[in-house]
Amino acid sequence: MIREARPEDAASLEAFLHPYSATSMFLRGNLAAHGVGNTDHANGTTFYVHTRDGDITGVLGRTHGGFLMCQAPDQGAAFWSACDEVLRGQRIVGMTGVPDQIGALATALGLRDADFRLQHNEPLYALRLSDLSKISHQNIRLRRPAADDADWLAEWFDGYHQDTGKGTLDGKDGVSAARRFVEKPDGRVMEADGVPCAMSALNARTADMVQVGGVYVPPRHRGRGHGARIVALHLAELRDNGITSAILFAASPVAARAYESIGFRRIGDYRIALLETPMTAGETP
Numbered sequence: 001m002i003r004e005a006r007p008e009d010a011a012s013l014e015a016f017l018h019p020y021s022a023t024s025m026f027l028r029g030n031l032a033a034h035g036v037g038n039t040d041h042a043n044g045t046t047f048y049v050h051t052r053d054g055d056i057t058g059v060l061g062r063t064h065g066g067f068l069m070c071q072a073p074d075q076g077a078a079f080w081s082a083c084d085e086v087l088r089g090q091r092i093v094g095m096t097g098v099p100d101q102i103g104a105l106a107t108a109l110g111l112r113d114a115d116f117r118l119q120h121n122e123p124l125y126a127l128r129l130s131d132l133s134k135i136s137h138q139n140i141r142l143r144r145p146a147a148d149d150a151d152w153l154a155e156w157f158d159g160y161h162q163d164t165g166k167g168t169l170d171g172k173d174g175v176s177a178a179r180r181f182v183e184k185p186d187g188r189v190m191e192a193d194g195v196p197c198a199m200s201a202l203n204a205r206t207a208d209m210v211q212v213g214g215v216y217v218p219p220r221h222r223g224r225g226h227g228a229r230i231v232a233l234h235l236a237e238l239r240d241n242g243i244t245s246a247i248l249f250a251a252s253p254v255a256a257r258a259y260e261s262i263g264f265r266r267i268g269d270y271r272i273a274l275l276e277t278p279m280t281a282g283e284t285p
Contacts, residue, residue, distance in 0.1 A: 001082035029204025088282035
């Protein structure tokens with residue numbers, strides 16, 4: 001039913017995933033950044049493909065860190081059962097994707113609602129960057145984070161994890177998250193009158209599209225439009241460098257209104273499911 005993808009499948013994988021970009025950005029981004037079968041990076045992904053007459057018709061991905069992703073819009077129970085088979089003996093920490101597909105995958109793996117510490121659908125938003133609204137940015141500066149920002153960024157990440165309930169997939173705290181953020185080329189900090197007031201990053205990136213994530217405004221800076229402002233400025237910078245569209249998930253109604261104010265429109269839902277305790281596929285949780 002399914003086989004492990006080989007490096008020569010990379011172009012076919014991208015061709016299959018591209019029409020489903022809005023719900024495949026983790027798969028597309030990992031493919032673009034790490035290729036097929038990279039096991040050195042936590043986001044390096046092993047791809048499994050279902051084919052019919054030589055064409056890919058379904059994809060399952062597992063990152064080296066244990067996170068599952070899928071894009072299989074027309075697959076039935078046999079496909080999900082085959083996913084369970086190929087994952088046997090592998091560590092899993094969570095999964096993400098189209099809600100009904102993730103539900104089918106969880107069922108095939110024998111997972112119950114009680115096995116998840118977080119399992120919910122978030123509103124999925126999309127924007128063509130040619131439609132990005134202009135936003136006031138007087139006395140505002142967007143910049144890359146610096147190494148000496150790590151201490152206060154750690155507090156921000158602890159707040160972000162508490163607000164969203166997501167935490168870090170590897171169980172590490174805000175200190176580790178801040179260190180990784182400082183190293184990210186796509187991380188941004190926004191200052192208002194010289195004072196840091198918001199951060200944003202990218203969860204995934206391809207040649208044409210980005211997925212925005214990690215947007216956070218500390219409580220003392222909220223209510224001033226900074227969430228919408230940092231995303232708009234970050235996307236304007238990316239647009240100037242050739243990116244044509246963006247997606248993101250809204251973690252709250254307040255966030256949704258902020259994104260809608262700069263042109264994002266809701267196109268559906270996206271499920272994020274994190275296990276209470278990492279599991280080994282094929283073993284009873």
